[in-house]
Each structure stands twice: as structure tokens, then as C-alpha cells.
Amino acid sequence: MARSEEERRRIIEEENRQPYLPWMTWGEFSALPERQKSRELQKFSQYVTTYLGFWKTCDLSSCRRAKACRGFLTEAQYRAEPRYHDSFPPCVGPGGARQPEVLAGMRRLGGREEDDEPKYDGRQRADREAW
Structure with missing residues (x-):
């Protein structure tokens, strides 16, 4: 059944009210331009890189002084080859060198274990019982 224009508008408004980042x-x-979206995602990633202690070996003195990740990608880093991932601060490295560490840290901070697999094993069990 086709949705009415009012129903479509309501669905879009609901989606737009959903939390995306803790502050947004x-x-x-x-609604943000691409560079500002990148900056907001980098702010979020900075919490994790601070938790992981990336500031201790960071090239930016502001991060080392603050004892927290404070860096944002520069225009040169956006264009560099290998490319920096635009959702992570520069301490993650070109080509996302330390990206797996950051993603594992996000899972840990979110309360999920690194080896957290689905607990349901019913299909395999049912296949074994059929034989």
C-alpha cells in the first residue's frame, strides 16, 4: 500500500530526530557540509584514541601537552597518499594504520567484547541432530 505524503514526512522527521553522535x-x-561531518566524526574518535593512549606517541605537541587527543586532519592530510581516513584523527595514521585498534577500543568502550559472536547456534545443532 502506498504511503501518504504526511506519512512519508512523519517517517523522515522521526529519522532526523534519531541520535547519531552523543551531541548531535x-x-x-x-545537514552539515562534508568537512564538518568529518570533523564531528573525528571529535567522536578522539575520545577512543585518548582512551587508548595515542596521545603519548602523537606528533602533535598539543595532544602530548593536553594528555588527550586534540588533533584534526589538515587539508594536506585529506589529500595525501596513502589517504588518511576522514573519520579518524591524524594519530591513527595514513591508510588507517591503527584503525583496527581504534575500532576494537570502540567495541570495548561500548561494552562489547572483541570476540563477541552471536550466541545462537540452533541451525548447526539442528543439522547435527538430523544426522
């Missing part, structure tokens, strides 16, 4: 909804985030 999806609607606010999607």
Missing part, C-alpha cells in the same frame, strides 16, 4: 541527531549531522 541524524538530521543535524546530515
Whole structure:
């Protein structure tokens, strides 16, 4: 059944009110220009890189002084080859060299274990019982 225009508008408004980052909804985030979206995602990643202690070996003195990740990608880093991932601060490295560490840290901070696999094993069990 086709949705009415009012129903479509309501669904879009609901999606736009959904939280995306701790300080921003999806609607606010999607309205930003690309560089500002990148900056907001880097702010979020900075919490994790600070937790992991990347500031201890960071090239930026501001990060080392603050004992926290404070860096943002420069225009040169956006254009560099190998490319820096635009959702992570520069301490992650070109080509996302330390990206797996950051993603594992995000899972840890989010309360998920690194080897957290789905617990349901019903299909395999049912296949074994059939034989």
C-alpha cells in the first residue's frame, strides 16, 4: 500500500530526530557540509584514541601537552597518499594504520567484547541432530 505524503514526512522527521553522535541527531549531522561531518566524526574518535593512549606517541605537541587527543586532519592530510581516513584523527595514521585498534577500543568502550559472536547456534545443532 502506498504511503501518504504526511506519512512519508512523519517517517523522515522521526529519522532526523534519531541520535547519531552523543551531541548531535541524524538530521543535524546530515545537514552539515562534508568537512564538518568529518570533523564531528573525528571529535567522536578522539575520545577512543585518548582512551587508548595515542596521545603519548602523537606528533602533535598539543595532544602530548593536553594528555588527550586534540588533533584534526589538515587539508594536506585529506589529500595525501596513502589517504588518511576522514573519520579518524591524524594519530591513527595514513591508510588507517591503527584503525583496527581504534575500532576494537570502540567495541570495548561500548561494552562489547572483541570476540563477541552471536550466541545462537540452533541451525548447526539442528543439522547435527538430523544426522
